[in-house]
Structures are given as structure tokens and as C-alpha cells.
Amino acid sequence: MFKEKLQKFFKIDRRWIFLLLAITLFVPIIKPLGLPNKTIAEATSRVYENIEKLPPGSFVLFSFDYDPSTRPELHPMAFALVRHAFSRNLRVGVVTYIAGSTGLIEELFAKVSKEYNKTDGKDYVILPYMPNILAVLTQMSSDLYGIYTKDRNGTPLQDMPVLKGVKNYKDMSLIVCVTGTAILDYWVAFVGDKYSVPVAGGVTAISQPGYGPYLQTNQLKGLIGGMKGAAEYESLIKQPGKGTSGIDALNLAHLLVLVLILTSNIILLIVKYF
Amino acid sequence: MKLIKKQIPLAIVFITGVLTLVSYYVPNKTSVNYIETMNKWENIVVAFAFLLGLVSLFFSHYHKLKKKADGWGYSIFVFVGFFAIVIPAYVSGGKQMTDAGLTPLGWSFKYIYNALSGTMFAVLAFYIVSTAYRSFRIKSMQAFVLFVAAFILILGKVPLGQMIWDAVLGWTGAGVNNVIDWIMQVPAVAGKRGIMIGISIGAIVTSLKIIFGIEKQYMGKD
Amino acid sequence: MSETWIILGGWLAAGLTIFLFSFLYKDNPFFKIAEHLYLGAGMGWLFQVSVANVWIPKIWEPVSKGELLVIIPSIMGLSLLTQFIPKISWISRYGFTFMMGYGSGLAIPAGLSTDFMSQVEGTIKPFSLLASMSPFAIFNSLLIAFGAICVLFYFFFSVEHKGHLKKVSNVGIYFLMIYFGAAFGNTVMARFSLLYGRFDDLYTFAGTKYLYATQIILAGMVLYFLAHWLSAGRHKVPSEENA
Numbered sequence: 146m147f148k149e150k151l152q153k154f155f156k157i158d159r160r161w162i163f164l165l166l167a168i169t170l171f172v173p174i175i176k177p178l179g180l181p182n183k184t185i186a187e188a189t190s191r192v193y194e195n196i197e198k199l200p201p202g203s204f205v206l207f208s209f210d211y212d213p214s215t216r217p218e219l220h221p222m223a224f225a226l227v228r229h230a231f232s233r234n235l236r237v238g239v240v241t242y243i244a245g246s247t248g249l250i251e252e253l254f255a256k257v258s259k260e261y262n263k264t265d266g267k268d269y270v271i272l273p274y275m276p277n278i279l280a281v282l283t284q285m286s287s288d289l290y291g292i293y294t295k296d297r298n299g300t301p302l303q304d305m306p307v308l309k310g311v312k313n314y315k316d317m318s319l320i321v322c323v324t325g326t327a328i329l330d331y332w333v334a335f336v337g338d339k340y341s342v343p344v345a346g347g348v349t350a351i352s353q354p355g356y357g358p359y360l361q362t363n364q365l366k367g368l369i370g371g372m373k374g375a376a377e378y379e380s381l382i383k384q385p386g387k388g389t390s391g392i393d394a395l396n397l398a399h400l401l402v403l404v405l406i407l408t409s410n411i412i413l414l415i416v417k418y419f
Numbered sequence: 420m421k422l423i424k425k426q427i428p429l430a431i432v433f434i435t436g437v438l439t440l441v442s443y444y445v446p447n448k449t450s451v452n453y454i455e456t457m458n459k460w461e462n463i464v465v466a467f468a469f470l471l472g473l474v475s476l477f478f479s480h481y482h483k484l485k486k487k488a489d490g491w492g493y494s495i496f497v498f499v500g501f502f503a504i505v506i507p508a509y510v511s512g513g514k515q516m517t518d519a520g521l522t523p524l525g526w527s528f529k530y531i532y533n534a535l536s537g538t539m540f541a542v543l544a545f546y547i548v549s550t551a552y553r554s555f556r557i558k559s560m561q562a563f564v565l566f567v568a569a570f571i572l573i574l575g576k577v578p579l580g581q582m583i584w585d586a587v588l589g590w591t592g593a594g595v596n597n598v599i600d601w602i603m604q605v606p607a608v609a610g611k612r613g614i615m616i617g618i619s620i621g622a623i624v625t626s627l628k629i630i631f632g633i634e635k636q637y638m639g640k641d
Numbered sequence: 642m643s644e645t646w647i648i649l650g651g652w653l654a655a656g657l658t659i660f661l662f663s664f665l666y667k668d669n670p671f672f673k674i675a676e677h678l679y680l681g682a683g684m685g686w687l688f689q690v691s692v693a694n695v696w697i698p699k700i701w702e703p704v705s706k707g708e709l710l711v712i713i714p715s716i717m718g719l720s721l722l723t724q725f726i727p728k729i730s731w732i733s734r735y736g737f738t739f740m741m742g743y744g745s746g747l748a749i750p751a752g753l754s755t756d757f758m759s760q761v762e763g764t765i766k767p768f769s770l771l772a773s774m775s776p777f778a779i780f781n782s783l784l785i786a787f788g789a790i791c792v793l794f795y796f797f798f799s800v801e802h803k804g805h806l807k808k809v810s811n812v813g814i815y816f817l818m819i820y821f822g823a824a825f826g827n828t829v830m831a832r833f834s835l836l837y838g839r840f841d842d843l844y845t846f847a848g849t850k851y852l853y854a855t856q857i858i859l860a861g862m863v864l865y866f867l868a869h870w871l872s873a874g875r876h877k878v879p880s881e882e883n884a
Contacts (some may be wrong), residue, residue, distance in 0.1 A: 159549040159552075159553070162548055162552055163545045163548075163549065164547045166544065166545060166548050171616055174546045176570075178579070180578040180579055180582075181578065182578055182597075183455045183578060184581060184583065184594065184596035185596075186599070186600060187594065187600055187604075188603075211535040212536060213532060213533040213536040214536045214537060214539065214540040215540070216533070217537075217538055230536055230616075245532070245536065246523065247515065248515055248528035248529065248532070248533070251515045251516040252516075252529070253524065255516050267476075275462060276465045276468075277461050277464075277465040277466075277467075279457070279461070280457070280458035280459070280460075280462045280465075281456055281462065281495065282459040283458050284454075284455060284459070286460040287451055287455065288455075291455055291458070291602070292458065292459065292462065298514060310535045335604075350576075353609065354603060354607050355611055356605050356610035357603055357604060357611050357612075358608050358611055358615055360608075361604065361606070361608050368458050371576075373464075373576045373577075392576075392577060392578065393578070395576075395577050396577045396578060396579040396580075399573050399574070399576065399577045399579070399580060400574075400577075400579060400580065401548070402547075402548055402551050403483075403570060403574060405548065405552040406420070406549055406551050406552065406555045406566070406570075408552070408555065409552050409553065409555070410555070415554070
């Protein structure tokens with residue numbers, strides 16, 4: 146009798162589980178738990194230090210290659226990275242190889258450039274989307290103006306103050322690629338390794354474990370991973386944002402998964418042995 | 420005819436493949452010029468590739484509409500969605516943001532594309548939870564090892580989990596973040612590196628096969 | 642953009658989000674509409690970005706200035722479309738072979754140095770620095786080298802594992818399991834993060850500024866399902882078989 150009940154409980158309509166997840170994730174949004182992220186992964190602080198050590202005026206290239214489908218994880222990272230670069234008075238260039246990211250990049254700079262009083266063309270430049278990353282990455286090793294002649298609004302790049310003295314990778318101090326795709330692999334293989342430019346990354350939690358080997362060999366100079374990574378970076382620059390509030394909201398849902406896995410396995414053990 | 424249909428295309432793959440490969444190892448002016456031209460060309464060719472998807476999507480939904488096949492009414496919305504982006508793009512001249520704020524294109528991105536694309540992937544969260552409940556079986560030693568690694572990661576990534584760890588295992592002196600860093604930097608690196616080296620060998624062999632015309636499935640049948 | 646447009650946008654975004662989520666309860670016309678809109682809008686986005694960023698500046702402008710060389714890759718690009726006409730589909734080979742040749746030529750040196758040589762080097766190199774390493778660091782380096790070798794054994798000697806070979810490749814499986822476990826744990830966080838993102842937006846649209854869009858649309862969906870359920874004669878909701 147007890148066994149049957151347990152078995153029935155195990156085969157519960159999955160929509161109850163859906164509902165449970167919806168509640169555990171939505172409630173902390175309405176009423177935050179107030180448990181901020183406290184730990185910082187080593188790989189995240191490596192990214193931070195690589196930006197922190199650059200002298201003001203250095204040129205940093207961001208490759209923001211994510212669309213709305215991974216926005217909650219990657220957008221907060223991109224915000225934190227650009228804020229960090231602007232606060233250190235670095236010159237910022239942005240490229241992208243994912244069509245859906247152009248809108249997010251606009252949104253980011255519309256907000257952050259005002260916070261730091263930065264001007265388009267003088268302190269930062271947003272280059273247009275290009276469909277074929279390999280071709281562009283290879284081209285930028287010799288002369289980036291061979292492929293980029295105007296910014297995303299059609300303003301010619303020639304004589305743009307932000308790009309003064311920047312012709313190819315030799316003139317860039319750091320490249321940071323934020324992506325939910327394999328584009329970071331391309332930056333490592335075709336740029337970092339080949340032209341010895343420091344490349345760091347920000348990726349979704351899903352792909353984070355796959356970059357371990359590159360971190361160990363220092364082919365990657367640092368890596369921010371997932372919502373947790375975004376929260377870590379926000380605490381490093383002391384500007385809590387969506388990453389910090391996001392990790393707070395995930396607290397209960399994470400425990401829910403663990404409880405569910407344990408419950409189902411305990412039920413099966415009981416059914417099997419008793 | 421065989422020459423135009425088969426041999427010339429195979430010659431193209433061989434010549435571009437070998438020249439591109441060689442230009443990586445031989446840096447001089449000619450090879451740089453060559454690779455620069457190829458880079459520009461490739462960029463243009465690829466900009467047409469997405470038309471394959473566009474044409475097949477439009478074809479299939481146009482046919483559904485024409486034949487009034489089951490659920491044909493929904494096919495209208497494929498075109499509605501397309502024009503809900505393309506018309507504002509035309510009106511805004513491709514710009515999403517001006518000094519005055521969002522353009523119509525920016526509006527379409529923010530409220531239509533962003534909402535749809537984000538939600539499509541967010542739905543997967545529900546399935547991963549129900550799968551975890553229904554199918555995560557700790558039946559063997561291997562499954563147990565997988566479970567332990569997953570458990571530590573899921574627990575340790577959120578502050579509440581870190582508090583639980585400290586309360587239960589705090590006496591060991593190892594914080595859960597140290598354990599996670601170790602997993603990610605040592606055993607996971609070993610596992611992934613094995614996969615990486617394996618795949619790289621496979622990829623190099625496949626690329627060589629393509630260049631030398633041994634692998635030509637992508638060409639389709641005659 | 643005026644205030645009205647922003648409110649309208651909030652309603653649209655909240656509606657589309659809830660329609661897509663409604664599939665979790667049951668398939669329904671609202672979900673189907675949103676799903677088809679997604680297909681169209683995604684394609685529309687790709688189309689407008691390609692036109693504005695490549696076709697106009699990289700093809701149209703050079704050609705109108707008399708730089709005719711870009712016509713060659715444009716024709717190769719267009720040749721891809723002959724795929725849809727079986728009789729002349731062979732023409733598309735000109736585009737494909739160019740892409741494949743270029744891609745393969747680039748992939749070989751990069752794969753060789755980044756994923757093969759650098760990885761082998763990264764495994765061996767720590768042993769040249771043993772003198773300056775802590776015992777724990779030495780242990781870790783040994784473990785990485787040992788694990789990577791076992792995994793490679795597992796992959797490459799797939800014929801039939803016997804005796805010692807079998808033991809080595811079995812150990813390899815454990816390293817793979819730790820990697821997959823870490824990947825699964827992280828996947829859970831990634832999926833939840835995306836869901837959090839949508840919920841966070843829904844919460845925004847639930848505010849007075851958006852005239853309670855989320856609550857009203859959600860209530861509308863509930864009413865729809867209720868009406869549907871009543872009209873369908875209250876037969877039992879079929880429970881799902883598998884997750």
C-alpha cells in the first residue's frame with residue numbers, strides 16, 4: 146500500500162513540478178532573500194586583474210556575441226566589463242558576429258556611456274555585425290580597416306579618436322569575448338594563440354567547464370562563467386546589478402533540484418528493497 | 420559536363436584549401452594579400468548562406484497557406500513576424516537607437532524578438548527539472564561520481580548552498596568554492612582535455628579529407 | 642518613443658512570453674501563434690542585419706563605385722540558392738566548395754596548435770617546474786596528466802578493452818563522469834538563469850507603469866484554459882508519460 150503510494154508519487158504529473166519551479170523562482174524576485182554572492186572564482190578574478198592592470202588609454206576589444214536567448218547570463222557580464230573598462234578610462238571597441246546581439250549592444254552602451262560620460266567615437270566605437278567570424282578575425286591581424294570601414298551607424302572609422310593608432314592586434318591590450326557560442330574558441334585559436342594577444346572570456350554556465358584546459362595552459366587569461374560569474378564580477382567592481390539579484394533568485398530553485406533528485410532516488414531505493 | 424559539375428568544384432576546394440593552409444605558415448606579402456582577399460570574399464559568400472534557411476522557411480509556409488493545409492492560419496504569423504522586424508528596420512534605416520531613444524527597429528527588438536527568443540530557451544529550465552526528478556538514476560558507481568560532481572556544483576554556486584555546506588562540512592576547512600575550483604581545474608580539465616585532443620585529431624583528418632576530395636558528401640549527389 | 646509605445650511594448654512582450662510558457666500546461670493556439678511569430682521574427686532580424694551590415698556596405702556601395710571584384714563572391718553566394726532547383730543544384734557546389742576549402746584550410750593549423758599541441762604541452766610543462774611547486778600542485782598536475790591519458794585510452798583503443806587496457810580506460814570513464822557532472826550542474830544553473838531573466842521581465846511588466854500587463858494576460862490565459870476545459874466536457878486531463 147505504502148509502496149504503491151510512493152510509486153504514484155514518483156509518477157506525479159510533471160506539471161506539478163513545473164509549477165513548483167515557477168513558484169520557487171518567482172517568489173524571490175518579488176521578495177529577494179538578500180543572500181548576496183560572497184565567493185569569487187579564481188578564473189573570474191583573473192579577468193578582473195587583466196583589465197585592472199592596463200594603463201588608462203589602452204585599447205580593449207570586446208566581442209559581444211550573444212543574443213536574447215542567453216541574455217540573462219551574459220548581458221550582466223557585458224555590463225560589468227564595460228563599466229570596469231570605462232571606470233579605468235580605457236578605450237573600448239566592440240565587434241560582434243551574432244546578428245541578434247546588435248540590439249543588446251545598443252542597449253548596453255545607451256545606458257553605460259551616460260553613467261561614465263563617454264562619447265561614441267571618442268571613447269568607444271561599436272563596429273557593425275559581420276557574418277563570418279573566421280574571415281574577420283584573420284583579417285584583423287593585418288589591417289582591421291580592410292574589413293571595417295565604418296561604424297554600425299555608417300560613420301567612417303578614419304580619424305576616429307578612439308581608434309587612433311589602432312590597426313591590428315598588436316595595438317590592442319586585451320580582447321574579451323562574451324558569448325554563448327563557440328566564438329570564444331575562435332578567438333583563442335585564431336587570435337590569442339597565433340598572434341599572442343591576451344584573450345579572456347565570459348561564457349554561459351553550460352560551456353564554462355569546457356574551457357578548463359585553456360585556462361590551465363593560460364591560452365585564456367581568465368573566464369567569467371554564468372550568472373554566478375556575473376555576480377562575482379559585479380562584486381569585484383563593487384557595482385551590484387542583474388547578476389547579483391539573479392544569483393539571489395536562484396537560491397531556492399537550486400535546492401529544489403537537489404531535493405527532487407534525492408527524493409526520486411530514495412523512493413526508488415525503498416520500492417526496490419522494502 | 421563532368422568537368423564543370425565535379426572537377427572544377429573539387430579543384431576549387433583543393434586550391435583554396437591548400438593556399439589557405441600554406442598562408443598560415445608562410446607569412447609574406449603575397450600570402451597576406453591572398454588571405455585578405457579570401458577573407459573579404461568569404462564574408463560576402465556567407466552573407467548569402469542564411470538565404471537558404473529563409474527561402475525554405477518561406478516556401479514551406481507559403482505552400483501550407485496555398486493548400487490550406489492543417490493549421491495553415493498559423494503560417495500567416497511567420498510572415499507577420501518577419502515584417503514586424505523588416506518594416507521597422509526599413510523605416511529606421513537599420514538604426515536601433517538615436518539620441519531621441521529607441522527607433523521603431525529598437526522597439527521591435529526589445530519587445531518582440533527579445534521576448535520570443537528569450538522565452539523559447541527559458542522553457543528548457545522546466546524540462547531539466549522534471550528530467551532530473553524522473554531520470555537521474557544513481558545506479559552505478561559511475562553515475563554516483565557524476566551525481567557527486569553535479570551535486571557540489573549545484574549546491575555551491577548559490578549563497579544558500581554555501582551556507583549549508585559551511586554548516587555541515589565547515590569543519591573540514593575546505594569551502595565549497597575551493598572544492599568547485601579544484602573540480603574545474605583538475606579532474607574536469609583531465610576529462611575535457613582528453614575529449615579535446617581526440618576531437619582535434621578527428622577534425623584535422625576530416626579537413627584533410629575535404630581538401631583532397633576524399634570527403635565530398637557536402638556536394639550532394641550527381 | 643512615446644510612453645504609449647512603451648506600455649504597448651510591455652503588453653506585447655508580456656503576452657508573447659506568457660503564450661510561449663502556456664505550452665507547459667498544454668498545446669494551444671496562442672502558443673502556436675507566438676511560435677510562428679518567433680520563426681518569422683528571427684529570420685527577419687537576420688535579414689535586416691545582413692542587408693544593413695553586409696549587402697549594402699560590402700556589395701552595393703563598392704559596385705556602384707565601380708569596384709566590380711565583389712561580384713565574384715556575390716555570385717558564389719547566390720549560387721548556394723540553386724540548391725532549391727534540383728536540375729541545376731550542382732551550381733551551388735561552387736559556393737560550397739569555396740566555403741569548405743577556406744574553412745578546412747584554416748581549421749587544420751588552428752586545431753593542430755590550439756587543441757592538440759598546446760594541450761599536450763600544457764599537460765607536460767608543469768613537470769619541468771616541479772622544483773618550484775607545492776606538493777598539492779604536483780599531485781594535481783600528475784592527476785591531470787594521468788586522467789587525460791586514461792580518457793584518450795578510452796577513446797582510441799575502442800576495439801576491445803581487455804586486461805590492463807580495460808582498467809585504464811575504465812579510469813578514464815570516471816574522469817569523463819566528473820566532467821559531465823560538472824557540466825550538468827552548470828547546465829542547471831544556466832537554464833534557471835534564463836528562466837529568471839524572463840520572470841524578471843514579467844515582474845517588470847506587472848507594475849503600474851505597464852498597467853498590470855502580466856497579471857491581466859495571465860488571468861486571460863487561465864480563463865481560456867478553464868473555458869476550454871468546461872466546453873470539452875470535463876474529461877480527464879491526460880497525464881504525460883515521460884519527462
